[in-house]
Amino acid sequence: MGIAATIENPTKPDDAGLNDLVALVADGMTRVNATILSRTGSDVAMIPEVANHLIASGGKRLRPILTLACAQLCGYVDEGGRDGDVKLAASVEFMHTATLLHDDVVDESDMRRGRVAARIKWGNEASVLVGDFLLGQAFRMMVEVGSLKALDILSAAATVIAEGEVMQLAAAKNLETSEEAYLAVIRGKTAELFAAACEVGPVIAQRSQAEQEAARSYGMNLGIAFQLIDDALDYGGTSTDLGKNVGDDFREGKITLPIVLAYRRGSEEERAFWRRTLQRGEIRDDDLAAALATLRRHGTLEETVARARHYGEKAKAALSIFSEGPVRSALLDAVEFCVARAH
């Protein structure tokens, strides 16, 4: 039996734009959450402790919601009570959680989702190994579902995510990173899992190749938009009200799109500033304010949001082959929600 983790408050009340989507998949998400709890259980007590630390700390669970919604959009019927959509959704969340645990080791992060990172509390070892455990459990659930196509999509996603992360590592602190190279990184590290999460919906509903590709395209473009908005939000988005956690990417020397664009069009003096702060990591008290002023002067936060909007439009367009109805509307709203976060 082992020890199980507990989940509190998986969906935050301020996610209004997602409300319809959340309501439509509420029953499924209850079963996803129960599955997550039971599958993080282990006789090795440290496993549910570490997994729970991250999983219970929330997040919107956007990826499993997308899996359930895309299956529902395609009329998936759970024949024989195999819980195919629920198990794939839980698998997707486990893959995401494993990635976060491994990322913390990679980034040497101290915080994650507003909590002390697991690696600080239990060490790098535990973060690596519990991530591996969750990946293994994800694959076990996929095998239970029995769809080789879904297994193919999600195992391919696992390699593409790792490639994206390695690309990011290789590009770290490189201010010469091009917009294309940056997009390749976020396609891998973020958008691929959104794409796979959506694609498996029509796959288990046994819908046409065209519908599988459309769901994949929706997820891929939504994922790109989502990451671009995250990158803009890390500098406060287009609002001048700065929320918390502004400047994390700056302090870690991450080269995101607002920086890529600002560096290319910057003066020699500005480039020297970016090299000192982001490449060499020599950051003084007023540097974040100076960085924000420079990004604003070049309008690169607005431009990043505009790029996100472009991908958001592509995501919405991809849904046009599906019949109208509440699920499709809610998926369209989800795009708006993701993009509107930046204001």
Next chain:
Amino acid sequence: MGIAATIENPTKPDDAGLNDLVALVADGMTRVNATILSRTGSDVAMIPEVANHLIASGGKRLRPILTLACAQLCGYVDEGGRDGDVKLAASVEFMHTATLLHDDVVDESDMRRGRVAARIKWGNEASVLVGDFLLGQAFRMMVEVGSLKALDILSAAATVIAEGEVMQLAAAKNLETSEEAYLAVIRGKTAELFAAACEVGPVIAQRSQAEQEAARSYGMNLGIAFQLIDDALDYGGTSTDLGKNVGDDFREGKITLPIVLAYRRGSEEERAFWRRTLQRGEIRDDDLAAALATLRRHGTLEETVARARHYGEKAKAALSIFSEGPVRSALLDAVEFCVARAH
């Protein structure tokens, strides 16, 4: 296409007891090695670099050899050129390599297979992410083979291995570890992959449940014997000629069976010695020699080898349901080879 790694000298010439087994699967291993090379290829150059560093540095490739041999033992025929045995063998080696990469981060190792550990050369980040990439590739190959049963066995093994590693972490530096608790760790971290590597042979050959269980039992017991001998070898085995690398476990404070047994039957003074050296890591120049003398006085190296021999006998007994022939003989010899390493 991407960049591919190269493999040199995968089987060392001094592995005489494995010669028959190696010869029987030589054709298959040529294809396994080619598969390993092609599946570590990536446009992200750091991936084949890191993977190659570890894969090309050798090791006996015992696990994929076992997969090929058990498939051959069961008369596996490669219908339609799907290369089922070869792909599963390569998957098993990738799972093993991913574990080694992640272990280096966990153990903070500086050396691996006589080379500088990948984490020292490329950082913890690269070790974690390239391990993740290889795990993803392993699952992709399994999906290509198309056997849900083999997928189930190997994905379950992935979680059990991680559990074993976490158990080891939780038990680290705990001199009160019992022999049973120690066995549970090595069943997970080492023997489970041997068991899965063997079990998938009869599975893809579509042989009976009894034969699947027999192959699994052979692998499990061989894996336990293999690890116990490794643990004895780390203190020079039962020979008084000390080879290289003697004392690594001692310096890292690893609690292995020779220590578990010696601590339980030790005097108060000896226990204080083990606590100072292994628990507190206060190691002086003459301590390794003193540790060896104590282990020899209590005969715990011979005893560890005797335990290994016991599991080796169980491994051999498990093969009795298969028909006599060169493959079965070679698998029996492989047990002898593993146990005889300690002399």
